Amino acid sequence: MRKIHALNLILRIISHPSTVDIMTPKGPLLILRRFVCASLLESYVTVVPAVFKLVLSWFTELWQSYRHLLKTELGIIMESVVLGLIQSAYCWPEQKIDLIEAISHLFPTPGNLVDLFYNYDNDIQRRNLFGRLINSLCKICDNQVNPAVIKGAKSKQIQQHPVQAAFLQSAYEANASLINLQRTSLSTVVSFLEHLAEFISPPTLYLDEFKASGSRSSSICLPMLESFVPVSPKPFGKQSSFSSLFANLDSSPTSHKRSQSWCETEAEEKQKEMMSRDRRIRSSTWVSRHMQQKKAQLLHTEAITLARSESIKAAVAMLIS
Known part of the structure; x- marks a missing residue:
């Protein structure tokens, strides 16, 4: 107390x-x-x-x-205690459930989850907290529960020994707690994936909200936005089936298709320019290599003529004598 x-x-x-x-x-x-x-x-x-x-x-x-x-201290506690308890086989399932729920409360927004990866997994110390956390939660989800124990505990038998009944009841409670643990860890992993998907998804832009703002920049940017954003300002509704998405396709040329063709032509021009530059580099390297070989041959012939000269022979004779 x-x-x-x-x-x-x-x-x-x-x-x-x-x-x-x-x-x-x-x-x-x-x-x-x-x-x-x-x-x-x-x-x-x-x-x-x-x-x-x-x-x-x-x-x-x-x-x-x-x-x-407390970046270093909290990283040590997260690595040695929190992840250690999640990965431990001697920790109770109820404690693991409370621990996983507390971890889910630590990252309520996508930014908090990305901060964990940026400050620890991307750090030079390489604690890999985010990777180990996801790996531990996925391992908990992969644990198998014995269905025979659940069926034996649920089945009402007339003649059953009290010791056997107590054993089946305790095994059933343990399996129930394991199922709750798997459900909690799976929901936490799903929430983390939703946070990451929300973080990497681009922001949605609607023309109605941009027109209603009435700012000075809207009069300048609105014609440019209308050339890229579809004419209908409302978002797409839910389709009845996947094939209905491609039922009525508009084949008329639009500004988006024209912009795509401009991008393709620009990419082709850049590719041609890169190829011509590579050819020039190759030709220059071949010329420089030929010049180096020619210079080496000249140096070799000069060394041979110098070794055969009479002055070198006289100098060697003087040194020997």
Whole structure:
């Protein structure tokens, strides 16, 4: 009870908005690094669900508010504790469920998920937190559940030994918790994939919103946008089938098709220019190689004539004598 009360007090202190502003490298930040992170590592090893949930909320608050100050410390905790508990075979499924739910709350937006990859996986230390996290969640989803135990626990038998009934009941509860764990990890992976798809998708632009703005730039940019954006300002509705998407195709030439042809001609011109430049480079290299060979032959003949000269022979005779 005292530990829960102490954890609640520390959580209230670090979650206060003014606490982030007073954190400096000289004073409170040193306390935060030396004591708070150390006690966080010690408090993770617990079997009390209330303490474990408080520690998770503590880590969530540190990650959301202090990750720009505690990048190395939070990376070590994420690598050694969080991923270690997810990959451990001795951690309870209930604890893993709470841990995966806390991880999903750490990245509510696509930008937070990309920040994890940029700051740790793309770092020179190469902790690979994002890759290991996705790999661990996918391994949890791949775990197989024994269906025979579930059928045996659900089947009502008239004559059944009490020990066997207790064993089947405990196995059924364990399989149910494993199924909940797989469902939680799968939903987390799906949410991460949705975040990544949202991050890489281009922004949608509608002409109605651009016309309604009435700004000075809209009168300049609107003719250019109308040449690239389709005439209908409304987004496409849901189609009844996939074949109906290609039922009525407009074969008339449009500005988009003309712009594509311009791009193709420009690409062809660039390719021709590159080919002609390669030919010039090859011809120049051949000429330089021929000149180098000719110069080497001249040097060789000069060396032979110098070795056969009478002055060299006289100098060698003087040195020998």
